[in-house]
Amino acid sequence: MKKGILLVNLGSPDSPNPKDVKKYLGEFLMDERVIDVPLWARTLLVKGIILNTRPKASAKAYQKIWWEEGSPLIVLSERLQEKVQKQVEYPVALAMRYGSMTIKNGLQDLVDQGCTEIKTIPLYPQFAMATTETIDVLIDELVAEHFPQVTITRTPAFYHRKDYINALSQSIADSLKGVDYEHILFSYHGVPERHIRKSDITNGNCKMNGKCCFKMGSPQHEFCYRHQCEITTVNVAKKLGLKNGTYSTTFQSRLGFDPWLKPYTDRTIEKMGQEGTKKMAIVTPAFVSDCLETLEEIAMEGEEIFHEVGGKEFTVIPCLNERDDFVQVLTNMVEEWANSKKPETV
Structure with missing residues (x-):
């Protein structure tokens, strides 16, 4: 069984234009683990109110922070993925829970490289229903429907590593x-x-x-x-x-x-x-x-x-982004998984 790594972050609109921001917000806010109310109420709230008022304001906010290379979150996540790939012997793919860099595409990328045993690493130190859990649930659904030959190993919250x-x-x-x-x-x-x-x-x-x-x-x-x-x-x-x-x-x-x-x-x-x-x-x-x-x-x-x-x-204080010591944290996770070792916690 060939091993592979899937890093998963939140996601971003494709551009800071209101149309792309509205599409992204629609996917994000309609997630039942983000706004956890009945579907009819979530639809009324998101599609009836929020998506008719918030995209323009959110687009202005994105325009303030958008980089020439694109969304900061995407650019920084890509840099992180590239650095981790240089440190480990297994293929490392990157996906987003929301937006065009889908988890399905990330899994497919690894499968196309022959991976049948994949460790998923949600890039959230602390567990939350609206972050880690929604990633894990979606991955389970995608594997059952599209990648039945793949074995998934989840990564628990790493706040205490x-x-x-x-x-x-x-x-x-x-x-x-x-x-x-x-x-x-x-x-x-x-x-x-x-x-x-x-x-x-x-x-x-x-x-x-x-x-x-x-x-x-x-x-x-x-x-x-x-x-x-x-x-x-x-x-x-x-x-x-x-x-x-x-x-x-x-x-x-x-x-x-x-x-x-x-x-x-x-x-x-x-x-x-x-x-x-x-x-x-x-x-x-x-x-x-x-x-x-x-x-x-x-x-x-x-x-x-x-x-x-x-x-x-x-x-x-900036986030960890692609700092070398954070790259080492992720590298350690991969090595522990490959060698069946437990992490050192505090």
Whole structure:
């Protein structure tokens, strides 16, 4: 059996034009694991409201961050794939959950190279219903329908891998070298609170009070996004020797009116600026590749909010992107899989 690797990221519109953005948003938001309401309600909300109002605004946001080579997320993911390919002996393909770089095409690419045993690596350090799970489910469906000869090995959340924490910590240290700051904000992509409850395999152990996140050994933590975000922050803070009170965890990019994970990033930036914080640094550990949410929502909108309420210095720490130490993390995953070894965790 020939082995192959499939890296999977979120995706991007083909261009920042409203037509392409609308097509992309339609696919993304109609995913039942992104907006997890009945089909009739999701269709009414997405096709009846959102796609008639949001594409133009989103297109303007994409236009602000679009590179000459194309979508930053796509370009950075391609660079990452190329670097990983140079480090491993197996074919490495790249796919996106949404958009024209489909997972089906990614699987087909590997099958065409003779691969029958494929390790899929969703490029999300923390598990979430709207990220890792939707990728895993779609891959299972595609394999059953189109690639029955292929065996899939999934990759679990890697937020607690020692090499990942080391790479993330080093990237923060590198970015803050010589930078004077008062507080580091760890901003993770938000999800509705109901997603946490739906992912609770213990059917009710999660109390959504923030306390059980720090009780180690609970079985629901394997699929608890909030726990995994909180522990990512804790482990990085420990690695960097950050003092209590100089860092915090927040959640960004909420949509709609249902309760989402708190505290919210934008409101925290505003509040801290109002309370006298003048120098803030911000890192986005739920994203491995810089994208709309990091380049526009954080680096542009977040900085604007901070300055409006009196903040002076707003340092945005880049995602891991194609850093060599992150390439090594992915290489280690492949080698562990090929040699049936377990990763070292913290």
